[in-house]
Amino acid sequence: MRDVNQEATDAPAPITDRDSDPWWEALYAGQLKLPHCLDCGATWFPPTPGCPECGGIHVELIASTGRGHLYSWVVINRALGQNVPRDTPYTIVAVDTEEGARMIGRLFAPSDQPMRAGEPLSAVIRSVRGQTVVGFERAIS
Amino acid sequence: MTDDRRRASFLGRTALVGVGFTEFSRDSGRSVLSLAAEACRRAIEDAGLPRSDIDGVVSFSVLDDSVASQAVATVLGLPELTYVLDMNLGGQAPSFMVMQAAMAVDAGLADAIVIFRALNGRSGTRVGSTEFHGPAGQYRYPIGFSAYPQYIAMWARRYMIETGATYEDLGAVAIAQRAYAQANDRAVIRGALTPESYLASPFVADPFRGPDCTTEVDGACALVVTTLDRARDLRHSPAVVRGAAYVLGNRSGLDIGDALLWKDYSRNYTSLLAKALWASAGLGPTEIDFAELYDCFSSTVLFGLEGLGFVGRGEAGGFVRAGNTALGGRLPTNTNGGLLCEGYLHGMNTVAEAVLQIQGRSGERQVPRANSCVVTSGGMMDGSALVLTRA
Ligand SMILES: [Zn+2]
Numbered sequence: 242m243r244d245v246n247q248e249a250t251d252a253p254a255p256i257t258d259r260d261s262d263p264w265w266e267a268l269y270a271g272q273l274k275l276p277h278c279l280d281c282g283a284t285w286f287p288p289t290p291g292c293p294e295c296g297g298i299h300v301e302l303i304a305s306t307g308r309g310h311l312y313s314w315v316v317i318n319r320a321l322g323q324n325v326p327r328d329t330p331y332t333i334v335a336v337d338t339e340e341g342a343r344m345i346g347r348l349f350a351p352s353d354q355p356m357r358a359g360e361p362l363s364a365v366i367r368s369v370r371g372q373t374v375v376g377f378e379r380a381i382s
Numbered sequence: 383m384t385d386d387r388r389r390a391s392f393l394g395r396t397a398l399v400g401v402g403f404t405e406f407s408r409d410s411g412r413s414v415l416s417l418a419a420e421a422c423r424r425a426i427e428d429a430g431l432p433r434s435d436i437d438g439v440v441s442f443s444v445l446d447d448s449v450a451s452q453a454v455a456t457v458l459g460l461p462e463l464t465y466v467l468d469m470n471l472g473g474q475a476p477s478f479m480v481m482q483a484a485m486a487v488d489a490g491l492a493d494a495i496v497i498f499r500a501l502n503g504r505s506g507t508r509v510g511s512t513e514f515h516g517p518a519g520q521y522r523y524p525i526g527f528s529a530y531p532q533y534i535a536m537w538a539r540r541y542m543i544e545t546g547a548t549y550e551d552l553g554a555v556a557i558a559q560r561a562y563a564q565a566n567d568r569a570v571i572r573g574a575l576t577p578e579s580y581l582a583s584p585f586v587a588d589p590f591r592g593p594d595c596t597t598e599v600d601g602a603c604a605l606v607v608t609t610l611d612r613a614r615d616l617r618h619s620p621a622v623v624r625g626a627a628y629v630l631g632n633r634s635g636l637d638i639g640d641a642l643l644w645k646d647y648s649r650n651y652t653s654l655l656a657k658a659l660w661a662s663a664g665l666g667p668t669e670i671d672f673a674e675l676y677d678c679f680s681s682t683v684l685f686g687l688e689g690l691g692f693v694g695r696g697e698a699g700g701f702v703r704a705g706n707t708a709l710g711g712r713l714p715t716n717t718n719g720g721l722l723c724e725g726y727l728h729g730m731n732t733v734a735e736a737v738l739q740i741q742g743r744s745g746e747r748q749v750p751r752a753n754s755c756v757v758t759s760g761g762m763m764d765g766s767a768l769v770l771t772r773a
């Protein structure tokens with residue numbers, strides 16, 4: 242196991258699987274998608290081989306607008322874990338997208354304005370430490 | 383959960399009778415098997431049972447951080463086992479493990495079962511910040527959302543948003559438990575903590591500061607479960623398993639750190655199992671003398687107090703700040719200093735403290751009235767709980 246004090250290099254690559262590969266492929270192509278149930282209409286995250294609302298198996302990926310509202314957040318003050326970012330403090334936000342999914346992502350372009358639950362955020366796709374990830378930007382700058 | 387569930391037959395007919403610990407340390411220098419065997423040996427001796435009467439072993443592990451019950455039985459020289467269960471679970475397991483053992487002895491599958499948790503949780507695999515290989519980790523680790531203090535802080539923040547709870551409310555939990563730890567030789571964190579020194583502690587994962595977080599340790603803890611009939615003849619008075627419940631909430635996610643599909647971060651499993659727990663015990667919160675609430679982080683104590691119905695929504699912080707959870711308060715809580723101070727045995731030591739208190743063996747920190755208590759195990763989407771009473 243790596244010591245947390247060891248200097249990190251690249252971010253850990255996501256260990257993807259057959260359920261998530263299409264989602265990552267879309268992300269690498271610059272598109273944020275979300276799993277959607279053709280049986281009950283639910284939209285959620287992350288991709289799963291069945292619908293967590295109704296158990297239906299007719300699941301497809303739909304495009305997300307990337308717009309959402311802030312549900313909660315945590316400021317990471319101390320790096321914990323293997324190969325984690327060293328640029329503390331940084332903020333991880335939990336965002337409820339307008340399609341009905343909850344996503345987590347790094348807050349990009351934070352500002353000095355206090356965070357406020359419910360404030361609007363927009364998803365962005367960025368390369369961070371060699372990995373393509375979803376993050377969010379505040380509408381308030 | 384259905385409201386008309388049949389009451390589990392082991393309730394009121396089974397008991398915890400012995401407690402065993404190793405030292406808790408930052409580097410045991412020993413194998414997990416050696417730690418496990420020592421705690422189990424001590425628990426069996428403490429119960430006053432001959433080793434040959436133990437015919438079951440139950441345990442749990444995360445990330446393969448422990449040893450099989452089979453190995454422990456071999457090292458202890460137990461004659462033959464008729465019941466073994468090794469569960470792949472985390473902090474939600476200890477009370478659930480008691481339930482498994484109590485069911486087994488009540489059903490006649492075994493007579494006396496030793497249950498344990500053993501790990502080199504500090505010098506070996508540190509569960510709080512080790513990557514879980516599974517379908518959910520791919521969304522956490524690349525963005526630097528990588529450890530339990532961060533996951534639970536996300537819930538604590540939402541709880542603060544919804545209830546108006548403050549940093550001072552979290553701090554009150556840590557301060558109250560530190561006072562207990564000062565009367566507990568086993569606690570690894572024992573220095574004085576004041577409101578000022580709490581607020582001066584650096585953040586780990588805002589809203590959590592260092593004192594809001596448990597300390598990972600090396601060590602082991604074991605308990606013995608048997609029928610109440612057998613328990614009555616043993617060395618210490620039995621801690622009767624009066625009530626019990628486990629729940630895995632709806633949309634609980636893909637692994638034990640994954641809350642992406644969990645809708646309400648301001649409540650945890652305690653609010654889901656409370657009704658079934660109290661119904662199973664035939665007791666309610668007002669009839670409970672003390673509480674041992676799973677506290678990987680300070681916020682889970684507030685969630686537990688509210689979820690179990692000891693206080694109303696948003697009232698837990700004020701309840702703790704008013705001294706109600708201190709020794710001599712309305713509901714002494716986490717009387718060993720909790721996982722925050724005694725060390726992170728994944729809540730096994732939380733159950734052990736409940737048993738010691740019920741048996742009247744907690745020394746300086748003994749609560750004056752210890753006829754009944756509630757114990758919880760788990761911090762997030764799923765968990766278990768017990769009501770223990772004197773016979
Ligand atoms: Zn559906």
